[in-house]
Amino acid sequence: MTTPEDARAVVGDAGGGTTPSRGETLHRFVRTQGFTACLELGFAHGVGSVYIASALEAAGAGALTSVDIPSALNRTPSATSLLARAGLSHRVQLVIDPDSYVWWLRRRLREQLRDGRVEPAYDFVFIDGAHTWDTDALAFALVDRLLKPGGWILFDDLAWLPGDPNVSDVPDDTRSFPHVAEVWELLVLTDPSYDEVRTNGSWGYARKSLSTSPEVRTVVKTDLLIQLRQLARMARHRAREARGG
Numbered sequence: 501m502t503t504p505e506d507a508r509a510v511v512g513d514a515g516g517g518t519t520p521s522r523g524e525t526l527h528r529f530v531r532t533q534g535f536t537a538c539l540e541l542g543f544a545h546g547v548g549s550v551y552i553a554s555a556l557e558a559a560g561a562g563a564l565t566s567v568d569i570p571s572a573l574n575r576t577p578s579a580t581s582l583l584a585r586a587g588l589s590h591r592v593q594l595v596i597d598p599d600s601y602v603w604w605l606r607r608r609l610r611e612q613l614r615d616g617r618v619e620p621a622y623d624f625v626f627i628d629g630a631h632t633w634d635t636d637a638l639a640f641a642l643v644d645r646l647l648k649p650g651g652w653i654l655f656d657d658l659a660w661l662p663g664d665p666n667v668s669d670v671p672d673d674t675r676s677f678p679h680v681a682e683v684w685e686l687l688v689l690t691d692p693s694y695d696e697v698r699t700n701g702s703w704g705y706a707r708k709s710l711s712t713s714p715e716v717r718t719v720v721k722t723d724l725l726i727q728l729r730q731l732a733r734m735a736r737h738r739a740r741e742a743r744g745g
């Protein structure tokens with residue numbers, strides 16, 4: 501299985517949020533960049549994993565590690581079964597952490613510690629898990645240490661709002677703004693070690709510079725409508741904050 505069409509035929513509408521067109525974009529990004537050491541935070545049914553793994557299979561090299569929590573094992577279809585059906589299990593290691601990928605990342609940092617420095621391990625990281633500030637701000641900080649120079653981080657769901665009180669355990673006064681966008685704007689865009697940043701709809705891509713002191717940053721924005729809606733939402737939130745409400 502080596503094409504996005506092959507992947508689509510297997511994953512169908514399994515769920516988890518990665519649509520066929522997003523899956524195809526993911527596959528082509530991995531394929532054209534030639535990534536070989538990939539990490540996915542949040543695999544759900546394994547849809548994104550199949551698109552990434554099929555790109556690695558097309559290249560004939562590379563592996564994906566994908567991390568989730570125990571509830572992912574109860575999903576139907578399961579990531580294990582989708583990958584087996586796709587004939588791609590050999591490209592993917594599915595990892596279950598009992599609590600959160602941030603704890604798994606702590607262990608990976610420990611494993612990569614050499615004489616007081618962290619040896620980067622990944623050239624592509626897809627962050628598509630909790631989408632909340634407390635988890636994903638920390639995930640970014642940890643993943644940043646594990647990302648090789650020239651490697652890319654891709655954030656899904658820049659615009660996701662924790663609006664439903666049942667969705668997750670976040671303070672009520674943080675439900676009106678997108679948490680991943682906060683990680684993106686406050687931590688990624690302000691970090692000079694990322695020398696190319698792109699947004700495309702709800703996805704944000706950031707490339708870690710090959711240089712230790714990058715001077716130039718390339719910014720690419722597509723899907724203006726989504727960007728404008730997001731900016732308007734942020735402006736409304738800030739106005740509310742300024743009024744003290």
Ligand SMILES: C[S@@+](CC[C@H](N)C(=O)[O-])C[C@H]1O[C@@H](n2cnc3c(N)ncnc32)[C@H](O)[C@@H]1O
Pocket residue numbers: 515516517518540541542543544545546547548549567568569571572597599600601602628629630631635
């Ligand atoms: C949107 S789904 C992932 C979709 C998948 N990346 C794809 O492309 O098909 C989000 C997943 O993240 C997992 N998740 C949420 N918070 C997590 C955490 N703190 N640690 C590990 N996994 C988490 C959820 O269990 C869920 O399966």
